[in-house]
Structures are given as structure tokens and as C-alpha cells.
Amino acid sequence: MAACITKELSCPGCGAVNKSHMWIEIDASADPEQRERMLDETLFFWECPDCNYQAQMVYPCLYHDKERGLLICLSPSGRTQQVIEAEQRHPGLAGLKKRLVLSPAELKEKVMIFESGLNDVALEMVKLALQELTESKQQTRVDRTFFLTMSEELDYLGFSMFLRGEEKPVYQGVRLEVYEKSLRAAERVDFQESGFQLVDLALARTLLEQ
Known part of the structure; x- marks a missing residue:
């Protein structure tokens, strides 16, 4: 099940102190509601x-999906300690895909x-190649690129x-076919x-240089 803690937060706008829920661990199959809130970008929203x-x-959160053998550690600062704690909470990690991310997005x-x-x-x-092509055409820097959708029927990956x-x-x-070439x-x-x-993207660039 999802693990939730309660903390007191001081509002930057008015200074009022109120209690807020923080979801520090989410099980995709056991708590689909929190998975949906993560996907519609309301899980980390505060008012x-x-x-x-x-x-x-933005706070540390561990997301696991047993069906897909996936474990994702959200660590905003990339701190090693948070990764170590995630490993300790789930010692049976053999065979899982384990990913570190730095933001809710x-x-x-x-x-x-x-x-x-x-x-x-x-x-x-694919994102790296598309970003470099866009920067060349637009003559400006691309700050961020995100995957949006895939359609086999339309033969399309959207970003x-x-x-x-x-x-x-x-x-x-x-x-x-661009993805399939990248997969190979x-x-x-x-x-x-x-x-x-x-x-x-940094890892993709390193691997392509190999």
C-alpha cells in the first residue's frame, strides 16, 4: 500500500502553518488512486x-510497479542516502529495473x-536526436523534452x-522506426x-559516443 506521512508546512504566501500529507511510497497495483494523481500531476500539488x-x-518518493518489475526512486537532490534507504526498504531487488529521477515530471x-x-x-x-534537430532548426536551446504518447496505429511517438x-x-x-533503430x-x-x-539525455549521449 501507499505510505503517507503528515508534516506541518509554513505557507510562503501568508505564513500560516498547516498539516499536509506526503506520499513517500506508492504501490501502483495496491493504490491506483495515487498512481493516477501522480500521472495527472496533482500528487505533489499543494494549496x-x-x-x-x-x-x-517536491520530496523523496519511491514508486514501485510489481507487474512491470519496476522501482523508481524520486530524489530531488539526487542524494545517495535516499537511494540507499530505498534499497534498504526493498532488499529483494534482483531482476527489477531500478531508476533514479530528480523531479515529479x-x-x-x-x-x-x-x-x-x-x-x-x-x-x-530518440529524445537526444530530436532535441538536437529542433535546436538546429529553431536556432534556440531546448531546456527539457518529455515523452507524451505512442500510437502503433498512427506509427507515431509524440514528445x-x-x-x-x-x-x-x-x-x-x-x-x-526511429525508436526501433535506437533500440538496436x-x-x-x-x-x-x-x-x-x-x-x-546525458547517459544517452555517453552511450552513443561509445
Whole structure:
């Protein structure tokens, strides 16, 4: 079941102190409600009951999906100690895919990737290539890129991209054959499933350089 703790928070807007629930561990099969809240981006949302100040709370959270053999550690600071504690809480980790993410948005994306049956290493390679192409065409920096959707019927992978200085994302898509080529590349590189892995654009760049 999902593990919840209660903490007192001081509102940055009005200074009022109120109790708030924090979900520090989520079991996808045992508590689908919290999984849905994570996916619709309300799980980490906080609103002050006194002045209605709104903010996103970002705190360590462990997400596990037994059906897919997946364990994701959200550690905003990337602290090793939080990863160690996650390992200690779940000693029987053999055979699981273990991922480290740094933000709620990355947690949501990682869950969507694996629930779509995709390889996240290969998908990061696709994102890297798409981001470099977009930067070349737009003549601006891409700050973040997120996986959005996959459709076998439409032969399509969709992504949202946040350009430097822009609040609203632009949307880009590629054909599934681009992912399939990246998957073959990912299978040829030396990537070992051991411990909590930070699978991101930096890793994709390193593996492609091999």
C-alpha cells in the first residue's frame, strides 16, 4: 500500500502553518488512486487553505510497479542516502529495473515510458536526436523534452519540448522506426542494469559516443 506521512508546512504566501500529507511510497497495483494523481500531476500539488497560495511540493518518493518489475526512486537532490534507504526498504531487488529521477515530471514520464512497453534507454536516444534537430532548426536551446504518447496505429511517438525562454511547450513527433533503430543501438552498448540508474539525455549521449 501507499505510505503517507503528515508534516506541518509554513505557507510562503501568508505564513500560516498547516498539516499536509506526503506520499513517500506508492504501490501502483495496491493504490491506483495515487498512481493516477501522480500521472495527472496533482500528487505533489499543494494549496494553502488560508490564502490559496499554490505550489508544487517536491520530496523523496519511491514508486514501485510489481507487474512491470519496476522501482523508481524520486530524489530531488539526487542524494545517495535516499537511494540507499530505498534499497534498504526493498532488499529483494534482483531482476527489477531500478531508476533514479530528480523531479515529479521525470517520475511521471518514466512511468509512462514503461507502461507503454518502451525501453527508456532507447527513448532517451530518440529524445537526444530530436532535441538536437529542433535546436538546429529553431536556432534556440531546448531546456527539457518529455515523452507524451505512442500510437502503433498512427506509427507515431509524440514528445513535448520546452524551448529556452518559452513557457508553453512545442510538440514534435517521430515515426516508430526511429525508436526501433535506437533500440538496436541501445542493445549494442554497454549498459548494465545495476542499482538505481539515472537514465537521461546525458547517459544517452555517453552511450552513443561509445
